[in-house]
Amino acid sequence: MRIPFSYIWRSLWTRRLTTLLTVIGVALVVFVFAGVLMLARGLQATLVETGAANNVIVLRRSATSELTSQVDRTTAGVLDEQPEIAAATDGRPLVSKELMLVFGLKRKQTNALTNVSVRGVSPKAFELRPEVRITAGRPFQFGTHEVVVAANIAGRFQDVAIGADLVFAGDRWTVVGLFDAGGTGFDSEIWGDVDQLMQAAGRPVFSSVTLRMRDSTQFAALKARLQADPRTQYAELKPERQYYSEQSQAMAGFIRILGLIVTIIFSVGAMIGAMITMYAAVANRTVEVGTLRALGFQRRSVLAAFLVESIVLAVIGGVVGVALASLLSFLRVSTMNFTSFSEIGFGFSLSPWVVFGAMTFAIVMGVVGGFLPAVRAARLSIVGALRAS
């Protein structure tokens, strides 16, 4: 005979305040857990999913980021000639020679000076990166001091709207358009003509070269040939995806470990809270349990009833927690990426997997927190229970 669900439900309602406190506790933990999961996915989207499958980035050997890499004109020239490179719509090789700079802009709300990445690009850059799309204004004209700014950056920093003039490297640069990079790392950058920027910054060499391969299986052959060539022996080739994933390792690693520790601690706290509530529930209803058993309900029904009660508590808390966490998807976080030394923005990304993971987590908490008290309830002897008051 199974104990009716309404008994479980009404028991929770009778001790409303205690129930509420426990539910809030579980909700908070699930919120943090879901938040961490969402952050990890958001980071993944920004840092790892940046980069196209067939794109290859060329840096100076052992450079850890474009900022500290140099690729000189000779090397770049040799790269242009490689047969494995795909052709652009105009038949020329799909290659972009690029320069990375960093300069300070003031954040809108906090007025804090923050490093923003400036990328000097070649004309093929837009075709190489189809995820980058102009959303306002127009693309900049090569050969001029025009730039386009990621819409994200324009939104977060002072004086960066269309028509504004940015002053760096001793020159004025006019913002003529905003772009959206689909949540990838480029969403935190300013783009301009690489030749103009090199001149203004007094840099004689590029930072990197990005190229698209016709067929990605030819990567090894290309790499080997360039290694053997004395003109390009200091160049290192990496699939673009791998490069961006490495960029984020320090950041991602840090956030993952921190998130993990915080979540573990929080969940231990919530389980303890659930345990306390459930033990109290058992203690308070000793006579009830005795009565139920005297009426003929089995021990395992009693165990199940208390366990289910604990799980119901946890599920309610879990739903509340996930609902709160979903609000996070409206939040964009920006911080300094340790490796690239400049601002990187990312969001919280909610997905069915996150919801599933969070609810599973909640249920596990309910089971673990409620198990021992439920066992205690089931173990009560009928006479002992009825006599207790």
Add this chain to the structure above:
Amino acid sequence: MTILKIVLRNAFRHRLRTALTILGIATAVMAFGLIRTIVTAWNAGVEASATNRMITRHRVSLIFPVPLEDRDQIARVPGVTGVSWANWFGGVYGNSTDFKNFWPRFGVDAETYFGLYPEFVVPPEQLAAFRKERSACIIGRKVAADHGFKLGDVITLEGDIYPGPWQFVVRGIYTGRDRTVDETQMFFQWDYLYEQVKQREPGRATDAGFYIMRVGSPSDMARVAAAVDTMFTNSRAPTKTESEREFQQSFVSMSSAIITSLKVISFVIVGIILLVLANTILMAARERTREYAVLKTLGFQARHIAAFIIGESLLIALCGGLVGLALTFPIVRGFGLALPGFFPVIRVEPLTIALALCAALLSGLAAAAVPTVRAIRTPIVSGLRTIG
């Protein structure tokens, strides 16, 4: 006196429940301690800033160098009592994906640098050896310990900003003057950098990365900053001069999002402490409704009842707080080991300990609020009628 006796015995009446509550609070206090320590560690550079040092760098971006010729002009500005310069070298040691292999590496002016950083304590004979040898370097005690570097060892770096293989001989190991000093840095001769770059990449000139100045007194800072920056406004390298504290702060502010979320989380944690404790005290007070009524019949006043409940709450909160603090130290150490190289200085500050205890005690008071009011307001007759 007897109130304390009753409070103590009441608190441990339900040993399991009290133990769980203390454990729950301890867990939360430990999390609080860990997170606040991380926030403090992040700001460690700012806190450790000297009060009389300033940094001059390229106005547009730290990655643009400033001309070496500016040095003499800066030294002549009234208020400046010492000038040096340094370049961030970067480079890669060993496997670049291992956090442990990342530590700050600078090319510095051998003659003047250590005079401006008295907190880096170098034995005089080691400093002399460093100055004499071109490819010598001085490293911090912690990085030496972490990697087993000893005097005379050769450290090989693969340059990135300044490409190619670089080798430095350890001629000195510095220790921090106090516990807030970063002991993971590495310094070699700027002149060596300059010469090598000239050889390896003819046509590439090396300028100073940034200047460090010592001023006579902190009140001179604003004037010196204005004077230096005005001097170079229209040069090819306009400068930004600020106190070392502001300079360090600018790095911290770039990560402000993470720091802010950590601070928010620490408040949430305090809320959790409150919830766990409130839950328990609520249950305990409800169980003792009849006892409090009996005490009232005996003539005990509202303030006595309040003392019992608040006392029990504070006692449990304090126990939880102390256990949590005890656990914070090992977990901070564990965190430091899991992410080496991230925080050169990570320790549990006295302020963090104080805040954690305050959080626990305040939670103790807050958790007792509703049960106390309820117990006081319950008429004696209703209280007596309650069945435990």
Add this chain to the structure above:
Amino acid sequence: MTSPIIQIRGVSKSYRRDSMAIPVLHAITLDVPEGEFIALMGPSGSGKTTLLNLIAGIDRPNEGSVSVGGTDVTRLSESDLAKWRSRHIGLVFQFYNLLPVLTAYENVELPLLLTPLSKAERKQHVEAALSLVGLADRLHHYPRQLSGGQEQRVAIARAIAPDPTIIVADEPTGDLDRQSADEVLTLLERLNREFHKTIVMVTHDPHAAERAHTIRHLDKGELQ
């Protein structure tokens, strides 16, 4: 003839349950002379416990006045009433109501903590009270180590330790077996006879009522 130690005039009391007022006592008038041992009897719901609560100062009437030892307790503030109770009332309950975390000694000492007595003086009173009830050998036992009858005797010791003006007992033998009940009642009789304590007892046990001097009946909130 000295005035009655308890004087009740025109007392009415009703309780609110949800939005209804349920009348419990109606225009009660009662005098209890000093040294009296009076039993209040009646069916359940007759209001006898309520009347007892009013006399003990742990509840207030809606109308009328209650005077004990010359003090009109209906006029006292809450905290004054508490103080007054500690000095003048000794309460004995059906379910003993000892604090489980305190020993017999500490339970009896409780009301004395509200007096200016020194620790040594308190010790005297406690030991005297516990001797009187015959439990001098169980000073440091906890309630769970005592039988029902012994617990009730500790409760009586607690009630008399501060030397109160009157003793108020609500069904003191209600939860006891025959033998323990007799012991308790004998004790109460002795307190009344030897020490001249005024005792007001509510009971529906006729054996208990027999021991009292006077029996009054309550029915539907009115004294017969």
